[in-house]
Amino acid sequence: MTKTMKAAQIRKYKQHHLELNQVAIPAVGDNDVLVKVAAASINPIDLKTRDGKLTMLLNYKMPLILGSDFSGTVTQVGQDVKAFSVGDQIYGRVQKNRIGTFAEYIAVDQGDVALKPSNLNFEQAASVPLTGLTSYQALVDIMHVKPGDKLLIQAGSGGIGTIAIQIAKSLGAFVATTTSRKNIEMVRKLGADQVIDYHQENFEDVLFNYHFVFDTLGGKALENAFNIIKPGGKVVSLSGIPNGRFAAEYGLPLWKRLAFSLATLNISKLERETEAQYVFLFMKPNGAELNLITKMIEDGTVKPMIDRVVPFSEIQSALDYSETGRAHGKIIVTMD
Template identity: 60%
Template sequence: MLAATIDHYGQQALSLRQMPMPTMQPGDVLVKIHAASLNPIDFKTMAGDLKMLLPYTMPLIIGSDFAGEIIKVGPRVHQFQVGDKVYGRVQKNRIGTFAEYIAVDPADIAIMPKNLSYETAAAVPLVGLTAYQALTDYMHVQKGDKLLVQAGSGGIGTFTLQLAKTLGVYTATTTSAKNVDLVRELGANEVIDYHQTDFTQVLQNYDYVFDTLGGDNLAKAFQILKPGGQVVSLSGLPDPEFAKDYGLNIFKRLGLYVLTTKLRRLAKQAKVRYRFLFMQPSGRQLAAITQLIEAGKIKPVIDRVVPFENSQEALDYAKSGRARGKIILKIT
């Protein structure tokens, strides 16, 4: 099968090559992939940023989420059948969706929304689950809560704004001037042009911040929260609760235990909580997202669809940070 791979960490360019067909376990399904989406975790994986936490064998097929058709089911699989159109975010130790086929655990997939194409459905799993888990599992948002979503025009931002709207949450977001109309259409109640305005100067007494940027933006997020509020970050440093899940030794080996002191201090001073989100695949939660999409409450936002043979072009564009919504690879 054709796949987009790397041979070593730090490799800048994807290599399209023939790779062996996936090996199925008795509890797996084999999916013919029609489309996959690009995500920041793909760049981090290629760079080796996660290699101590998620070591991989080379050559490595890149890619984390997909949409496709089941062509074979293992003998222990009963909830899916050949011909089902499915989408999902694979486990972190089983990545490889930039390929024509993948073997996947049925627990990590769901039936595609009936009103979406393969290309549009492929835009959903990673960003959809990330937004869903941030708002429901970490923040436990309630109707009327106030939430800042950083980078509202990006893949995660566009989905989070729509999901927050369905939950009755008041949202503010940061974006550039050219994307103001887009994020308002998606449900943002307040929009800050980050080129012109520092969000800390106009926002206060917020319940939650969903940080997708890290750095100074994360450090400043604590300033706008009311006591008891919470910052949930994708781009910050892991917290002690993350260390419990993945092992304190890993936490120390990554050199992060000391580095989180600043974030813990900022949280303590503001009398708020800080959580690091490491999204988990979930077919059950994807099924809930499917219902929202089929009801017309959430619509994936796609910047462009790129042929598989031009995957490097898609990767370079994704790294530029200029995309409005998701970038999709059309595999087959």
């Protein structure tokens, strides 16, 4: 008899209400570990995936279990797995073609996970993988932030912002961020050097000559980032549109490269005018980098910020709350 688990699914794109169903526990490949999920976090990519906003990059078969990162305990290992054993407490971000952490179990490649930080519980650990890796890859892999660099991190009180500020400060950067008045003290405690209340002033009116902008908002905020960037600087965005350069690196077909190039003509114009570079970031799971983040957490350099923890039976309310954009830190779902 096939063993089953409970999971939160959609049957079609733009289906806003998740269905809680019994489905088969995923098969375990030779390089996989099977994890009993303790907690998972809600991320903007979950909403974008649900709403079909990523179909030019990823087109999933339905029904689809959502969820991208998790913490939990290894219950089975594939025959080629050497790094982990049954009983290990781990956390990670699954590959984009293997999402499904809003479930009791997930099978994940051993290269995409790491041992859970010893000083975090499962809920805290689940808040880290996607936001931590995204921030690390933006700040270290792409920007190569060094002491004295000036960096703007948009939306400092959000899930990405709260982690990115801490990592940027550990790298020695001068960090500016935007937030609402009620969150000013919080982002200052995280290390922000200059805080802009976006209800009162525009960042492009008060900042100038910045080496980097980490954009999490897209739209007009992304375009305005070029008003403060210095020649040779980089604007790295999670929320903008992929450009032709990204499409080529991602191995997309020619017609998609052309489509993205046309969609980002204005961004390309801003790049030329400011002599800066626009980089669209599509984070990649990476267990080795997650191990480095683990060390930052265990030595106190980085502390995860959690807005709320909800049981799996109330996952719909967690998704709805995430959609408001009011979360201060991460929203965590525990398997109940």
